[in-house]
Amino acid sequence: MPLATPDDIAARLGRPVTPDETPRISAFLEDVTGLIEDYCGRELHRRQDESLTLHAEGGCLLSIPGRYLTFPTVSAVQVDGQALTGWTFNGRQLVYADGWPTGPVTLTGSWGYQTPPASLRAVACSEVIRWMALSPGIESERVGEVEVSFAASSSGQSLSATSTAALKPYRRRGVGVMTLQRKGPRVFGY
Known part of the structure; x- marks a missing residue:
């Protein structure tokens, strides 16, 4: 089960999702859920x-x-x-x-979460809407001075820097990490 639904996408788009868009949106929601879970290092949906x-x-x-x-x-x-x-x-x-x-x-x-937190749902929806706005094979577009970047692989689907920043609280921290401090005065310059 994805972190969001096609209805969540429709609410954010401000219009109903067409029957032609539904399979693509559903696939994108599955993809983005997997990318989010992999990035966070944990399974988030129940x-x-x-x-x-x-x-x-x-x-x-x-x-x-x-x-x-x-x-x-x-x-x-x-x-x-x-x-x-x-x-x-x-x-x-x-x-x-x-x-x-x-x-x-x-x-x-x-x-996993019984109900995903609103912030996870928001990240999933924003990524799907971003992916929907790009033509297949195009990674990014720019209007001023017309610039188009094509994806290196067949899919430009990845999490944006904004999304990875928003996911930081959900990212699993390393297990067994210990911070060591030296006793005595701090010596700077080394």
């Missing part, structure tokens, strides 16, 4: 009761990749096709006191 297979390497903790940590819930865990009980979920990791066996562990759960 996936309900999906299966995810992780590889356990022993130990009591099994980390869930950050991509799936937007409002996650875990409803079931299986090992070798058999339901496993006695596990807990702490919001980032599955905890199993007996220790995870080495190999695949399949979890069933849900993640």
